Amino acid sequence: MDTTTATATTAKEENLWDGGQSPFKVSYGKLMMWIFLLSDAFTFSALLISYGMVRFSAESWPVPEEVFSAIPFTHAYMPLVFVGIMTFILILSSVTMVLAVEAGRRMDRKGVEKWMFWTIVGGIVFLSCQAWEWSHFIHGTGLGGASLSSNEYGPPAFAAYFFFITGFHGTHVLSGVVINYIIYYNTVRGVYDERGHYEMIEKVGLYWHFVDLVWVFVFTFFYLV
């Protein structure tokens, strides 16, 4: 009996890549989303690593705590507090996205609607915070502020990289919010109930978590280190 089981297993493993079945046990769409995210991860790696190279080669570099120390509606000196709030908002919207995916697996349309709504709200709040952060960074502390060619904090590359990396990430958040909204709209219309599954929520969920993942790295290498 042992030999028959062993033969059956070997046969199955041999046939794994012979077609007719999915070796990775995922749908085409989900696999493509993973491949896309991998390529996107390389784009962000290239940006962040080249930031590291320029920083290593510079004579001096601004201390992030001193640059990002403002918070809206007050003039208090609160280093990193605002960006900390932004980080929590993005993690929270990632959690609501997981809950939306979980509700989708159970075919619970009301649950998906509720959690997708809060995910979209989280994304919009994050973008608004980033807009305020950019505006504050550009206007500066009365010593000229920051632009792509020069800034009051240190080497010109510092502001250029800030705009490029947080801007590229912000564009991802913006497109994520738009995609989330389309999926939310389709859910409300009952498209996925008709289709019989909510896998679309999982696919856009992957993208949204990736945006959160990138922010974890941006937060560490731009604000903490």
Added chain:
Amino acid sequence: MSTEETNIIVEPVDKSKIRHIVNVALILFFVTVVEFIIAFTLASGGLRTSIFVIMTIVKAFYIVSEFMHLGHEAKGLRWAIIFPTILAVWLIIALLMEGSFIHMARY
């Protein structure tokens, strides 16, 4: 919206799954809070930077493995996604070394 009755069965909430999601979220919050405490208590230097990098990798692991569900996918898919990132590791080593050399040549 259609008013006709459909035969969609909504499964009940699995409490253990929700608890698992909440646990992962709490880990992410906790790690971020610790990062903040370290940012204000430890002087900047090699030690602080290494702690930050390790904590970032811990957070990245939980997001990719649990939130993105990669930890529960087929082994082949896991490696197809994780293995290519070794190229980024190479780029880190290459460019940071290059940056140091430029610094030495300049100053």
